[in-house]
Amino acid sequence: MILTVLAEKGGTGKTMAATNLAGMRAGRGRRVLLIDADRQGSSERWG
Numbered sequence: 001m002i003l004t005v006l007a008e009k010g011g012t013g014k015t016m017a018a019t020n021l022a023g024m025r026a027g028r029g030r031r032v033l034l035i036d037a038d039r040q041g042s043s044e045r046w047g
Contacts, residue, residue, distance in 0.1 A: 005017050005018040005021075014038075015043050018034060018036075022034045023046075
């Protein structure tokens with residue numbers, strides 16, 4: 001499954017949604033690759 005979380009406007013909860021979805025899938029034993037293309041890199045330390 002490939003899932004993309006996108007929005008032009010900042011502050012819409014993209015990182016929160018993406019890290020929560022990744023965490024739920026990882027918690028179920030799924031392989032997860034989370035790529036953060038935002039300059040802030042907020043999800044960089046998520047692992």
